[in-house]
Amino acid sequence: LAKTTQPISMDSYEGQEVNITCSHNNIATNDYITWYQQFPSQGPRFIIQGYKTKVTNEVASLFIPADRKSSTLSLPRVSLSDTAVYYCLVGEYGNKLVFGAGTILRVKS
Amino acid sequence: EPEVTQTPSHQVTQMGQEVILRCVPISNHLYFYWYRQILGQKVEFLVSFYNNEISEKSEIFDDQFSVERPDGSNFTLKIRSTKLEDSAMYFCASSSSQGQNTEAFFGQGTRLTVV
Numbered sequence: 430l431a432k433t434t435q436p437i438s439m440d441s442y443e444g445q446e447v448n449i450t451c452s453h454n455n456i457a458t459n460d461y462i463t464w465y466q467q468f469p470s471q472g473p474r475f476i477i478q479g480y481k482t483k484v485t486n487e488v489a490s491l492f493i494p495a496d497r498k499s500s501t502l503s504l505p506r507v508s509l510s511d512t513a514v515y516y517c518l519v520g521e522y523g524n525k526l527v528f529g530a531g532t533i534l535r536v537k538s
Numbered sequence: 539e540p541e542v543t544q545t546p547s548h549q550v551t552q553m554g555q556e557v558i559l560r561c562v563p564i565s566n567h568l569y570f571y572w573y574r575q576i577l578g579q580k581v582e583f584l585v586s587f588y589n590n591e592i593s594e595k596s597e598i599f600d601d602q603f604s605v606e607r608p609d610g611s612n613f614t615l616k617i618r619s620t621k622l623e624d625s626a627m628y629f630c631a632s633s634s635s636q637g638q639n640t641e642a643f644f645g646q647g648t649r650l651t652v653v
Contacts, residue, residue, distance in 0.1 A: 461638045472542075472573075472629040472644025473581060516581075521638040524586035524594040525571065531580075 431456045431519040438533040447504045449532050451517030454498050460520035462493060462500045465528070467514045473528070476515075477502070504534075512536045540564045542645035544630050550651045551620050559615045559648045561630030570613045571631040571642065572605065574598070581629070587613065588636075620652045 434452040441447045453462070461480050465473040477484055479491040479500070490503040504511055514531040543562040551557050563570050572584040585595045587605055604616045613632075617624055627647040633640045 463638065467581070470627070470647065470649075472631070472647050473642075474644065475641040478639070478641075524569070524588075524636060525583040525596075526573075526581075526642060527583065528581040 431460055433517045433519050433529055435515075435517050435529065435532045437530065438535065440535045440537065441507055442537050443508055444506050447507050447511070447534060447536075449502045449504075449515055449517075449534070450499055451502070451519075452499045453517070453519045456497050456519055460497075462491065462497075463518045464489070464491065464502050465516045465518065465526075467516065467531070469513075473516065473526075507534075507536045509536050509538060540643075542630055542632055542643050544628075544645035544648050546648060547646065548649045548651070550653060553622055553652055554619050557617050557620055557650065559617075559628050559630075559650070561613045561615075561645055562611050563613055563630065563632030564634075564643055565611070567632035567634050567643070569593075569633045569636055569640075570605075570607070571633075572615045573629045573631060573644075574626040575629065575647075576626045584615070584628075617650075620650075622652050625650055625652045 431453045463478040464476045466476050467473045477489050477491045481493050484491045492501045516528050516531040545560045570587040575581045583596050585599045586593045602618045606614050629644050629647045631642045631644045633642045
């Protein structure tokens with residue numbers, strides 16, 4: 430199972446781009462990288478998933494370098510409503526998702 | 539957008555009482571899950587359910603816990619005799635398939651408070 434390491438917390442201001450990096454040195458060949466977002470008192474919500482290079486959707490971009498030992502979730506022009514916990518998940522764990530502590534993102538005005 | 543619905547949003551119960559937490563997964567999903575999150579801690583997997591049986595469960599999911607899909611729409615988690623340490627947010631989730639390429643959809647959660 431790939432162990433992931435993320436910053437415990439990050440602060441940003443409205444309108445800035447936020448990049449959250451996740452380290453996963455022992456990622457396996459078949460592992461995908463998935464990010465979930467969790468607002469206070471709500472369930473986690475899927476944001477984006479990728480295998481290599483770059484993936485972009487309406488919410489975020491995911492950058493994965495060639496060695497795949499890390500990945501960066503990029504949130505363009507954050508707003509106060511982006512304040513949440515962001516989880517990086519790597520690989521497959523059978524029938525379940527395994528969440529770490531995540532990164533607490535605080536967006537200030 | 540389809541969503542997972544959980545009821546109640548908040549349940550207060552006395553220690554030793556039985557509670558049933560209810561979930562309506564997304565209608566065409568086949569895989570169902572329960573997770574819990576103790577205040578300030580990680581989201582923890584409890585159990586996964588497919589084809590009317592448990593496919594995987596964690597160490598937390600002991601004999602006090604059970605799950606059921608009583609009809610074609612509901613998915614329930616029962617805690618037989620609640621303890622103080624069962625106080626947590628309980629999240630139901632569902633997915634259309636399994637594996638790491640599958641997006642899991644989570645409900646808003648039920649906050650269980652055991653007093």
